[in-house]
Amino acid sequence: MAGWLDGHLVGVVDGIAFGLLLFTIAVGLSLVFGMMDVLNLAHGTLYLAGAYTAYALSDGTLPGLLLALAAGALVGALGGAVLTLLTQPLARRGHLDQAVLTLGITFIVADLFAAAFGGEVLPTDPPTPLRGTVDLLGHTYPTYRLVFIAVAACLAVLVHLLFERSSLGALVRATVADRDMVRAQGVDIRKVLYGVFALGAALATVGGVLGAPILGPGPGVDESVLVLSLVVVVVGGLGSVRGALAGALLVGQVQTLGVALLPQYAPFLLFGTMLLVLVVRPHGLVPSAVRT
Amino acid sequence: MAGRFRPLALITVTTGLLLATGCGGASLGTGDDNNRSGPVKIGLLVPRSGTYKALGDEMKQGFELYVREYGGRLGGREVQIVVADEGETADSGKAAAEKLVKQDRVLAVGGVVSSATVNGVKDLFESSKIPLVGSNASPTTLTGTKYIWRTSYVNDEPGKALGAHVAERAGGPVFLIAAGYQAGKDEIEGFKSTFLPAGGTIAGEEVYTPFPGTKNFQPYLSRIQNSGARAVFCFYAGGAAVDFVKQYRDFGLAGKIPLYAPGFLTEGGVLGGQGDAAEGIRTALNYSADLDNPANRRFAPAYRAAHGTDPTTYAMASWDAAQVLDKAIGAAGGTVTSETVNAALATVGDIDSPRGTWRFNSGGTPIQPWYLREVRQGANTVAGDLGRLGG
Numbered sequence: 121m122a123g124w125l126d127g128h129l130v131g132v133v134d135g136i137a138f139g140l141l142l143f144t145i146a147v148g149l150s151l152v153f154g155m156m157d158v159l160n161l162a163h164g165t166l167y168l169a170g171a172y173t174a175y176a177l178s179d180g181t182l183p184g185l186l187l188a189l190a191a192g193a194l195v196g197a198l199g200g201a202v203l204t205l206l207t208q209p210l211a212r213r214g215h216l217d218q219a220v221l222t223l224g225i226t227f228i229v230a231d232l233f234a235a236a237f238g239g240e241v242l243p244t245d246p247p248t249p250l251r252g253t254v255d256l257l258g259h260t261y262p263t264y265r266l267v268f269i270a271v272a273a274c275l276a277v278l279v280h281l282l283f284e285r286s287s288l289g290a291l292v293r294a295t296v297a298d299r300d301m302v303r304a305q306g307v308d309i310r311k312v313l314y315g316v317f318a319l320g321a322a323l324a325t326v327g328g329v330l331g332a333p334i335l336g337p338g339p340g341v342d343e344s345v346l347v348l349s350l351v352v353v354v355v356g357g358l359g360s361v362r363g364a365l366a367g368a369l370l371v372g373q374v375q376t377l378g379v380a381l382l383p384q385y386a387p388f389l390l391f392g393t394m395l396l397v398l399v400v401r402p403h404g405l406v407p408s409a410v411r412t
Numbered sequence: 413m414a415g416r417f418r419p420l421a422l423i424t425v426t427t428g429l430l431l432a433t434g435c436g437g438a439s440l441g442t443g444d445d446n447n448r449s450g451p452v453k454i455g456l457l458v459p460r461s462g463t464y465k466a467l468g469d470e471m472k473q474g475f476e477l478y479v480r481e482y483g484g485r486l487g488g489r490e491v492q493i494v495v496a497d498e499g500e501t502a503d504s505g506k507a508a509a510e511k512l513v514k515q516d517r518v519l520a521v522g523g524v525v526s527s528a529t530v531n532g533v534k535d536l537f538e539s540s541k542i543p544l545v546g547s548n549a550s551p552t553t554l555t556g557t558k559y560i561w562r563t564s565y566v567n568d569e570p571g572k573a574l575g576a577h578v579a580e581r582a583g584g585p586v587f588l589i590a591a592g593y594q595a596g597k598d599e600i601e602g603f604k605s606t607f608l609p610a611g612g613t614i615a616g617e618e619v620y621t622p623f624p625g626t627k628n629f630q631p632y633l634s635r636i637q638n639s640g641a642r643a644v645f646c647f648y649a650g651g652a653a654v655d656f657v658k659q660y661r662d663f664g665l666a667g668k669i670p671l672y673a674p675g676f677l678t679e680g681g682v683l684g685g686q687g688d689a690a691e692g693i694r695t696a697l698n699y700s701a702d703l704d705n706p707a708n709r710r711f712a713p714a715y716r717a718a719h720g721t722d723p724t725t726y727a728m729a730s731w732d733a734a735q736v737l738d739k740a741i742g743a744a745g746g747t748v749t750s751e752t753v754n755a756a757l758a759t760v761g762d763i764d765s766p767r768g769t770w771r772f773n774s775g776g777t778p779i780q781p782w783y784l785r786e787v788r789q790g791a792n793t794v795a796g797d798l799g800r801l802g803g
Contacts, residue, residue: 130630130634130663131631134628134630238466239462239463239465240651240681240685241651241654241655242685243658243686243687261664262662264662265662334628335628336654336655338651339651340463340651344627375628378631379631379632380632380635383632386621386622387592387622387625
């Protein structure tokens with residue numbers, strides 16, 4: 121066992137890094153769909169917006185990264201607000217209309233990005249102090265990815281506390297469970313809606329800023345991020361923070377350790393896992409306690 | 413009643429469409445206007461949009477630079493270049509090729525980035541007897557054509573050029589990894605065809621990474637590290653080339669296990685994206701911007717002056733496409749038609765190219781020199797000779 125772990129230590133650690141990256145992206149998709157009932161297929165575009173923000177503002181310093189994070193969060197919150205505004209009129213018309221509208225938005229924004237940043241992949245380097253590698257029990261591992269694990273883990277804890285432990289989270293969950301009752305208490309439901317959407321979107325763009333050195337900006341990244349996020353949401357279960365985390369960590373391991381162990385099945389591993397989880401637990405690993 | 417109006421409506425719509433797309437009477441009276449002393453029309457079929465636009469730009473710039481440097485003439489005739497957008501798919505490429513052939517009535521066509529487009533337009537050029545002097549796409553399966561020429565190379569040749577050299581230098585087993593689509597498989601097969609006979613051994617199994625979609629190469633890099641390989645041969649291009657090279661450095665493989673590849677890994681725009689992660693990578697290609705020969709002393713500085721970057725193999729092969737058309741149109745003499753130019757293409761002989769001297773083989777691709785290149789201080793530099801291929 122010790123020998124096996126030694127051989128695959130880097131894979132396991134990288135699976136955690138990749139999984140946490142997927143968590144910061146997918147948790148917003150899961151919350152907005154699971155709690156607010158809005159299917160937002162422009163979610164990958166939000167990640168891409170964050171990654172391009174990181175590219176535009178990264179100057180190789182830590183303050184540059186912090187600036188990009190602040191700008192990215194702002195872009196995400198604004199993007200989330202605009203998306204709420206656009207999808208609200210469709211609220212009663214079902215998920216298909218929302219899907220068509222948000223998918224259309226992704227195509228338009230992708231063309232705008234291509235016009236602004238060109239058709240090439242624009243990789244972003246981590247800030248200078250975080251470049252290079254560290255020794256991980258005799259294995260080489262990129263420093264930035266370790267730092268990313270720490271930061272993303274903090275984000276996961278914060279989001280968990282906010283939604284499952286704070287009074288604000290209680291308000292959101294109450295809104296999901298019984299809108300009329302909450303409205304009767306004098307709460308403006310729309311504010312809750314805008315708030316959750318803006319926060320979910322901001323998490324995706326912040327994920328884009330932090331993830332740019334790992335999953336850099338370029339044409340097509342929005343689509344691959346969207347597909348991975350949808351898989352995480354389906355595997356983890358809709359509308360729960362813990363579900364998104366469980367799903368993301370599982371997908372992360374499948375995409376690193378699984379691919380290393382069974383490279384010949386690499387193209388099918390992800391969807392095989394999804395199939396398996398859905399057969400055993402049709403509502404995902406940790407479904408939301410409120411909705412299901 | 414409705415039945416009587418349907419044909420009328422159909423004719424109206426068809427006429428409207430024809431007028432809108434310019435296929436109608438406008439071009440009927442002109443006939444073949446290439447066969448006089450006025451300007452000749454040359455079509456350029458390159459992507460002006462989509463994923464391959466950057467490559468299309470390089471090719472257009474290389475071709476136009478030659479025409480400009482030689483006074484706007486090919487074979488003594490004034491040239492009018494008609495550019496059509498190849499787009500991303502075989503369908504968009506075919507539509508653009510048909511416009512060049514049927515509507516613009518060009519004398520000959522250059523360009524074509526994608527192998528899928530070449531396969532899609534093959535019959536069009538063969539049946540309309542208009543020569544296509546392609547300067548990039550050249551799938552191994554493209555054989556037995558009479559009107560399709562390529563100034564680039566056959567897809568599996570970069571791998572072939574490198575095989576024996578790596579077998580000699582690696583000093584142990586070599587790991588083979590490539591993007592999992594046709595070009596990746598062609599390159600690996602080409603590499604093995606010269607690597608194995610030269611005594612090379614493969615570390616483990618060859619690996620094809622899912623294409624597109626692989627962004628995180630860590631699992632494959634771990635396999636390389638655990639395989640005991642003494643060198644790696646890989647095939648990646650575009651965004652995947654940037655990701656692979658950067659992660660190869662990030663996970664500590666660069667500098668420990670030498671990386672070899674067909675030249676696209678570090679060619680053109682991707683090299684800038686890779687930054688110092690590309691330092692020391694060795695590739696095989698038919699061109700390097702720092703080659704020292706008379707033709708390149710004219711070509712490379714002119715290209716740098718016009719576009720501010722080093723020319724790539726894509727720009728160079730397009731410069732050569734203009735050059736062979738220059739010779740062929742000149743040799744066709746008084747009766748310049750697509751067919752006389754095509755016949756003359758077979759007899760253009762030695763081409764004095766920025767890559768060194770080359771000539772067409774019987775399959776319409778170059779017999780040419782290949783070079784070992786190494787990335788030094790952010791630029792591809794010639795590090796050795798890999799002999800001639802294409803015969």
